[in-house]
Amino acid sequence: MTDTPPAPGAMTQADIAEWRGGWRTVLGAGIGMGSGVALYLYVASIFIEPISAEFGWSRGDLALGGMISFMSGAVTLPLIGRYIDRIGFRPVAIVGSIGLASVYTLTALQPGLYAAYLALMIAGGIFGGGASSIAYTRPVIAAFAGQRGLALGLATAGTSIAAMIAPPLLAYMIGEYGWRVGFFTLAGLTGIIGMPLALLLIGRAREAHASASDEIDTHAPRVADVSFRDAIRTRRFWLLIAAIACINIPGSGVLGQLAPLVSDTGLSDGAVAIVMSIYAAGLLIGRLVTGFALDRFPAPWVGAITTLVPAIGIGLLMWPAPSFALAAIAVAMIGAQQGAETDLFAYFISRSFGIKNFSSIYGVIAMAGALSTAVALISFGKIHDATGSYDIALTIGAVLFCLGAVAFGLIGRKPTKAAMAAPVS
Template sequence: MPDPMPEGHVSSRAEWGLGWRIVLAAGVGAAAGLILYPFVASLFIQHHTAAFKWSRGEASFASVASLIAGSLAPFVGRLADKAGVRPVIILGALGFAGACIGMSLQNGNIWLYYGLTFLLVFFGLGTTSITWARPINAVFVRSRGLALSTALSSVTLTAAVTPPLLNHVMQTYGWRSGWVMLGLMAIAGSALGLLLLPKVKPRAEAMLNSYRLGEATRTPAFWLLVSGMFIINIPSGGLMAQMAALIGDKGFDGATVASVLSAFAISVFFGRLVAGFCLDRFPAQLVTFIAMGVPAIGCLMLLGQSAYMPLVIAGIALAGLSQGAEGDVGPFLIARYFGLKAFGALMGCVNAAVVTGTGVGGILFAQAYDFTKSYDIALWAGAGCFLVGALCFAAIGVSRRARIEESAAADQV
């Protein structure tokens, strides 16, 4: 596989001078699309079940539709590689908004709900880092990690503000208006992001040694990256889906649970920024190994029925740091080791692994609790998943060195 992209002769300050509008555009565009949906989806569930007399099990089965749509992320990325990011973002935002409007008009047919969920996720993929990270990687090399983390951190900030605002709209005007608001936000955010986004010509350093999709998928590094993303998102997805219940089972009241969830959001924000800063300055394999391995300690801190608040907050915060770092790792490693020629398709593969792992984790954590009336088994397994995933990222460096040595030996023959 290729060496990491050359750093070139452009300083970090010069990169920011050239690309700050790209970071701003990506931050605005990505913050209002599909990435925001998981933070607000739970607000709609209680209204749907009350309005249409669905069981929670029936409503949650929509996650299967999300998984199927998420598995098509490589197709969306491939389209962005061929047609460019602008058409895909426009189509994605319009399709996502259309699905939201459809949700606001639903009549209680559960299969219509599943179908709209599929369309929402499928079109929404065009508003994610599959598209928005590409122009950042095309301009930033020396400061790529910080640029990606700065842009994607906007999602965390939006996620902190949108739920209470959306809840207010739903309580005042009804739940259907909430879906309309979500769709309009996607169109407004994407439109503003595209207006801010300048035409980008990739720097030579960013395109050097770029791999095609078929070439990249034949390298061990690609499969280590995809496997690592899938494995760490099993416990991450499980913790996100069951976090409120897990904390509540320790005897904390609703206000305290909300405060702990806020600590999680804050740790995601700082985890993303710190990871981006470190990726630019230290070996990527070391940074990712630590970022993805440390949450294993957080899982162990959450074991049992201990209601010691500092321990619970520390455990949740460590999980949040990994969640934040994960958003930087995928686009950063793909651009560094595989270039931009097939960036969208490769990023789509990573996103598919993330979506699948998250869905599987949510199901497994819930099933573990149903069988044992405790999350301890899930937390022990989650700690192991974080460590195995971290080792996958560390092994990327080993596979790269082996490939370089193999190429050097072949040249001597």
């Protein structure tokens, strides 16, 4: 009697063994990402009014601090990635989380000096990189091979869950006890609860140098790790740079202007709030569905399809006087792609270039994504100011999403030439 081969897409015994040994790593990474710098990104706007009222700073003053923080974090990501590759993710996550918690604490204690606020924002951007997905995806990709896509999807879902839970919690703390207690709460969530619990769950998860391969099945040919220098010489690396820029400019531009953009369609304030919640749900669904699909279908096609979906969403959003249902579907489609982003790039980088230099390569690609986000945050608002509508910005965004889909489609499934040429250890 012969063993019946598993059905296509079904879990094998090796897959089950991966989950048996790695579910704690996924849970820990999700908690780490959800309580790291992503947590602040979801609640930052809640602090604007109370801080502005106490110190007399304008919203533009506070936005400048946020932009400086974002840029300082972006340019340090390659360095953080390099340190992760050299010393492991744990020391970087510990320093990043404690540093970020310290920034929150000092912000709560600061007397209202704008220069001090800007300095703290710069420090927050730098430390935040160590408390982000660049650190916590590392143990996940090291612990999973056949189920790597789904594992990444579940781990990055931690930020989506944080986006649902944190805003009402922080709004309550600020409303009852003031914005300073809100920052103390963030410090506790990041440095006292989140990071220690994440590392406890991850335990001594291996950081072995897994083989690089674009094939989904376990019979894929083994491909060696690729050095950082060789990686940046490949076409695939630059296609990933192009893809993340084409995704982040429209995705971040829409997110940064989401409330006024949806409001301009004629929906009520209550409907706009619900649509924004649907965006958060789209993030979660996008992460889970993309992770599941990456383990079962050709990754370039998964990337291309998930990047075409928000282009359709933008088209629906530009529909004259869209109904609530149409606007909700459109925003969910855009949110789903933004949720898929971390899954896609962590998966492609690990499958294309291996794990030994994963964080260094990821850091450079993430920096490109962060810089393109900064461009989006400025340009979408400026285009609206100049034209009186978001139509031109949305049209450009739809075109960029399509170009991003093309970039994914051009990546191909075969391992990079650099990986094929490198010796297998």
